[in-house]
Amino acid sequence: MKWTDLDENWCPVARTLSVVGDRWTLLILRDCFLGKSRFGEFAASTGATRHIVASRLKRLVDAGILTKVAYSRRPARFDYQLTDKGRELSPALGVFRDWGKAHLPVRRRALS
Amino acid sequence: MKWTDLDENWCPVARTLSVVGDRWTLLILRDCFLGKSRFGEFAASTGATRHIVASRLKRLVDAGILTKVAYSRRPARFDYQLTDKGRELSPALGVFRDWGKAHLPVRRRALS
């Protein structure tokens, strides 16, 4: 089955995942909740390629989760800001954060 | 950046996503929360290929989110059951479900 078929799925979880259901998209959203808003910040912070960042931002804007606001014309520069709709996803990221803290400690050698 | 590098990321969200951060994995988890537990059920319900289902189940078991319990030896047949650790992810799926219900209604022609 194709990923794109999911947006018409009977299940609301599947439909949501058709928009935000991949690693990079969710990491970009994490950045948004941390206050980041620019293309370069997302690319640097997530480690995704610029290509991926561009495609994911496009999808998030299309879905109404982010809005693209120009803070400079000539040269064109943009902020990507969370909409109210986007902010409603915050609790999910919170769950992932808490779960990661609790169950996936960073393995480091002799930090103590 | 490779997906696998994420499991050592400083960010707990990124580490969590290194395990559950893809569409099919999250759909399989949804099925688990709905009471499904078998390979065939996951494959049929999610629409993912058997190949994908196999690899995702393997990852979830490795991460301690599911346990593989044999309900038949010869032929070998298994149930995949949520662990307590896995059940802690339930609220995240709840957020996705509610968000999908609220913002991504299924478009149908003249059902009313």
Place this chain on the structure above:
DNA sequence: TTTTGTCTGTTCTTATTTGGAACTTTGCGC
């Protein structure tokens, strides 16, 4: 004024992952 740097993308080629279908193994019921 030439150079360097920044920001937001796009394009290109290669590598990895996925999709789709067939095949395997181990039985069961007829």
Place this chain on the structure above:
DNA sequence: GCGCAAAGTTCCAAATAAGAACAGACAAAA
């Protein structure tokens, strides 16, 4: 024995991602 089921595995083609370079439009420095 014959067809069927469950849980995977294997194979090849197609789609997606990685990595790096390139581009356009400026600003600031040399």
